[in-house]
Amino acid sequence: MTTLSEENYLKAIYHLGKQGTISVSTNAIAKKVDSKASSVTDMVKKLAEKELANYVRYQGVSLTEKGRLAAALVIRKHRLWEVFLVEKLHFSWDEVHDVAEQLEHVKSLKLVNELDAFLGFPTHDPHGDPIPDKDGNYSPMKSVNIFDIETGTTGVLSFVKDSTDAFLKYLNKNDLALGDTIKVLDYEPFDDSLTIETNSQKMVISKEVAQNLYVKQV
Amino acid sequence: MTTLSEENYLKAIYHLGKQGTISVSTNAIAKKVDSKASSVTDMVKKLAEKELANYVRYQGVSLTEKGRLAAALVIRKHRLWEVFLVEKLHFSWDEVHDVAEQLEHVKSLKLVNELDAFLGFPTHDPHGDPIPDKDGNYSPMKSVNIFDIETGTTGVLSFVKDSTDAFLKYLNKNDLALGDTIKVLDYEPFDDSLTIETNSQKMVISKEVAQNLYVKQV
DNA sequence: CTTTAAATTTAGCTTTACCTAAAAATATTT
DNA sequence: AAATATTTTTAGGTAAAGCTAAATTTAAAG
Numbered sequence: 001m002t003t004l005s006e007e008n009y010l011k012a013i014y015h016l017g018k019q020g021t022i023s024v025s026t027n028a029i030a031k032k033v034d035s036k037a038s039s040v041t042d043m044v045k046k047l048a049e050k051e052l053a054n055y056v057r058y059q060g061v062s063l064t065e066k067g068r069l070a071a072a073l074v075i076r077k078h079r080l081w082e083v084f085l086v087e088k089l090h091f092s093w094d095e096v097h098d099v100a101e102q103l104e105h106v107k108s109l110k111l112v113n114e115l116d117a118f119l120g121f122p123t124h125d126p127h128g129d130p131i132p133d134k135d136g137n138y139s140p141m142k143s144v145n146i147f148d149i150e151t152g153t154t155g156v157l158s159f160v161k162d163s164t165d166a167f168l169k170y171l172n173k174n175d176l177a178l179g180d181t182i183k184v185l186d187y188e189p190f191d192d193s194l195t196i197e198t199n200s201q202k203m204v205i206s207k208e209v210a211q212n213l214y215v216k217q218v
Numbered sequence: 219m220t221t222l223s224e225e226n227y228l229k230a231i232y233h234l235g236k237q238g239t240i241s242v243s244t245n246a247i248a249k250k251v252d253s254k255a256s257s258v259t260d261m262v263k264k265l266a267e268k269e270l271a272n273y274v275r276y277q278g279v280s281l282t283e284k285g286r287l288a289a290a291l292v293i294r295k296h297r298l299w300e301v302f303l304v305e306k307l308h309f310s311w312d313e314v315h316d317v318a319e320q321l322e323h324v325k326s327l328k329l330v331n332e333l334d335a336f337l338g339f340p341t342h343d344p345h346g347d348p349i350p351d352k353d354g355n356y357s358p359m360k361s362v363n364i365f366d367i368e369t370g371t372t373g374v375l376s377f378v379k380d381s382t383d384a385f386l387k388y389l390n391k392n393d394l395a396l397g398d399t400i401k402v403l404d405y406e407p408f409d410d411s412l413t414i415e416t417n418s419q420k421m422v423i424s425k426e427v428a429q430n431l432y433v434k435q436v
Numbered sequence: 437c438t439t440t441a442a443a444t445t446t447a448g449c450t451t452t453a454c455c456t457a458a459a460a461a462t463a464t465t466t
Numbered sequence: 467a468a469a470t471a472t473t474t475t476t477a478g479g480t481a482a483a484g485c486t487a488a489a490t491t492t493a494a495a496g
Contacts, residue, residue: 102324
């Protein structure tokens with residue numbers, strides 16, 4: 001069906017362009033898969049031949065529906081194997097990538113789906129990245145209070161409970177806005193404060209603030 | 219280190235010639251890996267280059283110590299993955315081969331050894347074939363009465379309890395000798411007789427005979 | 437709106453792992 | 467032991483996936 005190389009290109013295009021929906025450049029792909037632009041051109045023609053990619057000379061590449069599904073399946077496998085390695089085989093999260101990079105190319109629908117079940121249908125890999133389901137979709141995000149996500153994981157600020165002027169001013173002053181990615185670094189039981197990290201800063205927020213912040217994961 | 223193709227040739231030589239110790243023919247290898255004799259010649263030269271095989275033109279190939287170890291590692295991985303697939307992922311024993319054939323080439327020492335531990339250090343795969351340890355050795359064989367091995371499995375005749383002249387004559391007459399490979403095909407509860415198969419024949423042995431035959435497995 | 441710079445593609449070459457067909461070596465028959 | 471058959475090797479070729487260097491197209495600058 002698809003070769004190992006093809007799968008790596010599909011993954012690259014998927015990751016570079018919003019799940020393959022937007023067009024990405026030959027050079028960007030070359031950098032991602034660590035090859036040269038000319039090699040990318042060749043491969044991309046092949047992917048177009050197979051109806052996995054949309055390609056117009058000099059205009060970049062995106063994925064077809066078929067290509068997007070194929071890419072999502074590879075990523076699904078990669079992330080499921082990462083969960084397996086960390087949870088069952090005592091790998092640390094920074095050791096898993098190279099091995100998962102090999103395992104993701106093993107072909108067997110039954111294998112992926114049984115592995116998924118064996119692991120209890122995880123929704124995220126050890127890096128916090130979401131795991132696509134068998135149709136390439138991600139489980140719908142739901143907002144949860146920032147207290148309810150695990151330390152070390154990341155969410156996108158999607159809702160604030162308190163919408164008083166005072167609270168919105170606080171957010172502004174502290175450079176927090178809807179859509180920001182927030183990582184919870186630490187929880188302090190003494191006063192229920194949280195240490196969080198955003199794109200711009202690391203900061204401590206009080207219980208009162210945290211109770212009003214809702215994030216989406218997945 | 220070794221490519222996927224090289225590993226498949228190493229496996230073939232290992233299996234065809236008593237763990238690679240005896241010389242096997244180009245043609246035999248070609249049949250095993252499903253390629254042509256000329257392709258085998260090429261590959262075998264490459265293996266010799268890498269000091270994985272001993273090769274003399276027109277005289278066949280065997281494995282070096284290094285090659286034997288490499289082959290045993292691939293086989294170890296294959297069989298461990300088979301155990302995993304059957305015991306953890308609900309594969310039936312006849313579904314596992316193709317998938318294990320892919321998984322056996324994943325490179326990571328840590329992966330193999332952690333998988334081994336996760337599975338509880340199994341000594342045999344679901345087909346009853348022994349699993350080499352990390353040094354390529356098999357767990358030492360112990361003699362068991364032929365009644366105590368599973369139907370469908372194979373053992374090497376290693377000991378006879380009764381050494382009277384009458385019994386030895388019986389063995390002789392029936393072309394049974396120490397070192398013979400014996401497969402137990404069926405057990406008949408009515409009279410405790412066994413149907414067995416040797417290199418030369420298929421035969422039924424009585425309870426009295428079976429009680430005196432001891433075989434080594436693994 | 438030309439000219440220059442950057443990105444992309446084409447053309448032609450390399451390596452790996454195959455293949456076919458012909459040549460050489462070894463085995464088998466008579 | 468010569469003749470034939472079989473096996474193995476060599477020679478030369480193919481497809482996949484990469485590369486370099488030159489040519490082409492698009493983008494950016496003056």
